[in-house]
Amino acid sequence: MPATTIDPTKTRVLKELKHVRPLIGCRFDPSGRYLFASAEDDTIQRFDLLTGGKTALIGHQSWVRGLASVPVKNTPVVSHDNVPTSAIFRGVAAVHKPTVFTLLSGDYHGKLLWWNGADATPKPIKTVEAHDGWIRAVAVSPDGTMVATCGNDQLVKLWNTADGRPIRTFEGHTSHVYNVAFHPNGQRIVSADLKGNIRDWEITTGKLVRELDAKILHKYDTGFGADIGGIRGIAFNSAGTQLACIGITNVSNAFAGVGNPLVVLFDWNDGKPKQLKPKDAFQGTGWGVGIHESGIIIGAGGGGQGRIWFWNPADGTNTHTVNVPTNARDMAIHPDGAALALAGANGTSYLYTTTPTPAVSPSPAPAKKP
Amino acid sequence: MKHCPYACHTSDHLVNRRLFLGGAAAGFAGLTNPAAARELAASQKRMLVIFLSGGVSQLETWDPKPNTDTGGPFRAISTSVPGVHISELLPLAAKRMHLLTLVRGINTAEDEHGRGATIMLTGRRTEPGLKYPEVGAVAAKLLNTTTPELPGHVQITPGGGSGFNKEDAAFLGPKFASVTLADGKPPADLPRPAILTTDADREREAFRQKLNAKFAQSRRSAQTEAYTESFEQASKVVAKANAFDASREDPKAADRYGRHDFGRHMLLARRLLEQGVSFVKVSHTNYDTHHENFDFHIEQLGEFDRPFSMLLDDLSDRGMLESTLVVVMSEFGRTPRINDRYGRDHWSKAWSVAMAGCGLKAGAVVGKTNANGTAVTDREVNGGHLFHTYFRALGLDPTKNFHPAGRPIPIADPKTSAITELLV
Numbered sequence: 001m002p003a004t005t006i007d008p009t010k011t012r013v014l015k016e017l018k019h020v021r022p023l024i025g026c027r028f029d030p031s032g033r034y035l036f037a038s039a040e041d042d043t044i045q046r047f048d049l050l051t052g053g054k055t056a057l058i059g060h061q062s063w064v065r066g067l068a069s070v071p072v073k074n075t076p077v078v079s080h081d082n083v084p085t086s087a088i089f090r091g092v093a094a095v096h097k098p099t100v101f102t103l104l105s106g107d108y109h110g111k112l113l114w115w116n117g118a119d120a121t122p123k124p125i126k127t128v129e130a131h132d133g134w135i136r137a138v139a140v141s142p143d144g145t146m147v148a149t150c151g152n153d154q155l156v157k158l159w160n161t162a163d164g165r166p167i168r169t170f171e172g173h174t175s176h177v178y179n180v181a182f183h184p185n186g187q188r189i190v191s192a193d194l195k196g197n198i199r200d201w202e203i204t205t206g207k208l209v210r211e212l213d214a215k216i217l218h219k220y221d222t223g224f225g226a227d228i229g230g231i232r233g234i235a236f237n238s239a240g241t242q243l244a245c246i247g248i249t250n251v252s253n254a255f256a257g258v259g260n261p262l263v264v265l266f267d268w269n270d271g272k273p274k275q276l277k278p279k280d281a282f283q284g285t286g287w288g289v290g291i292h293e294s295g296i297i298i299g300a301g302g303g304g305q306g307r308i309w310f311w312n313p314a315d316g317t318n319t320h321t322v323n324v325p326t327n328a329r330d331m332a333i334h335p336d337g338a339a340l341a342l343a344g345a346n347g348t349s350y351l352y353t354t355t356p357t358p359a360v361s362p363s364p365a366p367a368k369k370p
Numbered sequence: 371m372k373h374c375p376y377a378c379h380t381s382d383h384l385v386n387r388r389l390f391l392g393g394a395a396a397g398f399a400g401l402t403n404p405a406a407a408r409e410l411a412a413s414q415k416r417m418l419v420i421f422l423s424g425g426v427s428q429l430e431t432w433d434p435k436p437n438t439d440t441g442g443p444f445r446a447i448s449t450s451v452p453g454v455h456i457s458e459l460l461p462l463a464a465k466r467m468h469l470l471t472l473v474r475g476i477n478t479a480e481d482e483h484g485r486g487a488t489i490m491l492t493g494r495r496t497e498p499g500l501k502y503p504e505v506g507a508v509a510a511k512l513l514n515t516t517t518p519e520l521p522g523h524v525q526i527t528p529g530g531g532s533g534f535n536k537e538d539a540a541f542l543g544p545k546f547a548s549v550t551l552a553d554g555k556p557p558a559d560l561p562r563p564a565i566l567t568t569d570a571d572r573e574r575e576a577f578r579q580k581l582n583a584k585f586a587q588s589r590r591s592a593q594t595e596a597y598t599e600s601f602e603q604a605s606k607v608v609a610k611a612n613a614f615d616a617s618r619e620d621p622k623a624a625d626r627y628g629r630h631d632f633g634r635h636m637l638l639a640r641r642l643l644e645q646g647v648s649f650v651k652v653s654h655t656n657y658d659t660h661h662e663n664f665d666f667h668i669e670q671l672g673e674f675d676r677p678f679s680m681l682l683d684d685l686s687d688r689g690m691l692e693s694t695l696v697v698v699m700s701e702f703g704r705t706p707r708i709n710d711r712y713g714r715d716h717w718s719k720a721w722s723v724a725m726a727g728c729g730l731k732a733g734a735v736v737g738k739t740n741a742n743g744t745a746v747t748d749r750e751v752n753g754g755h756l757f758h759t760y761f762r763a764l765g766l767d768p769t770k771n772f773h774p775a776g777r778p779i780p781i782a783d784p785k786t787s788a789i790t791e792l793l794v
Binding site (some may be wrong): 020040061062107108109134152176222223224225226254255256257284285302303304306326329345346 | 658
């Protein structure tokens, strides 16, 4: 699929997807029809971007931050043809061949749940006691066969997507493991912890290949006697040449969250980091990061308010910033590349488009006969 | 047999002289006869306050409300007392619930740190024109000590400076004011410098006392008294320096308590209580979690739970818990509402304190909050009630008066009274 052209300066809200409780995490399904957003009422809310429908996934007994999905069958190619008028934007055109996919969700009690994400009312189909304590993140391998989880037990674990069988445990972190991501080549996995230590592991052997340093995203506040920071969001670019980590730095008051968001962007080949800073002196935490197909690095976060930041991949400058009316606690880029979603602390998931052209065809073409 | 000198007038606290003489006169810890040590330990009442600075969340400790709009992500877990649940962040304390007493209906109606601390430490709201002594000073004055050569009022803080405080005893005078051991260490300049001989030091001190006495004949004031008391407190600390040295404890004990500052401070607290200090306050910082309440409580309570539980075990095993009142308090609790930064803010309207030991019904829970913890629904109490309760539990009568400058001032706020349901 060619990279969708985006213009950060054209960023605007497409839709506010509302829930009654504050949201925690968000991810799209592989086709981009659904947005899943976890909430402080222990539910996962499924927003249907085609119909506008909303379905609650009930099964967790605690909060969920780790969300990921994997197609069970071939995902239809996203097409911009025949977009129904009910669709919120073009990227949901895959509805013409509904995708069957598995949603995976990990909660604060260490449970990892499997769901048939496209069911009318998804129910948990498998539960694994994956970690002792909080699961901080869930990721799916590029081929979809493996699931990775990480958590407060300082472990990173690999699971077989199909049956939930444990494959491997990566040990070595010395603080809570906040995030995990597969390299696009499927050979390596990275995990990142509270103290800004990033570990690069070989999947087949479990061998630690190297460590990367993002300790600038951590501080032990001696005044408060506590650690603050951690890698709150992580993402590779699709080519696997860059790894982006986001969090908080320059902390002057841990318990008020006074510090600045920061992206540490690693060159995957040589491991050299580059700091991407917001242009303004915004105080808060970066909670989500992604690298768009175009190369633009996008981050989101918040303090008293929320922000979306866009960085130029060439020189790392913050080219544009969007004010968000609430703390953005997570961010997901739509598979189509034409939109992104935020998990809002005010209970609203804001769906933004970054395309310069109208997102929805005003008069859709007639549907082709099968 | 003589009557017990304490207000409780029970025979439980009398020392059997023969047993005592069968031991060694080297402080409780030095007694070789365990029965003598146990009896002597039980004869002196003591108080330990663990102050969780900044305001610990009652929802992440003693009064969890899981799966409600305010409950946050953590579980409530069973405890050693059937039917009583506390937060999963305190797994070791949960196993010792049969030693603990919970007060879940506190409403101190004060959300500012300093004023909240005043209420909890003095049992009264701040009043213009009159400063009340803190609980440690009152305890130091009222609890008889078998080791007058040690300060009666010690506080162990995570940082800041060590020293001798003048203010926290208010009208009780500097004799009962606290000695601060910052990071568990006495003031650094107390020991005699190596270049000063013992004789020279003695002569110097004698000269100082002579000048001091002469000055006091004509210029005696509260300030000079405070100055003199500071010197006397300092000399006590120097004379009993080993009492303040937690590194002399068994390394296995240090392992059990945890190899971190708070573990070390709690072990020092045990040592001081064993040596006969009447009141010890250990502060653990910090719980002022306006941001990331859940991450911070995992870390802070993870540090608190083990040494707290180990100290309860040790006091219990050594027969000291019956004579030692342990109180875990803060200046207030935290808001049931979770803010947009995953924080909880200041909340004094419905929160909890945990206690253990002397004079208390172990395993009791008094007071109740509503389903999501926003209000007290049963047996609402404030700092005054708690202050009464501490001293009643210690076998004293807090309705009596102090008489500074001849003016009667009740020990505890007469508008409140003890929570008798939790007293033995």
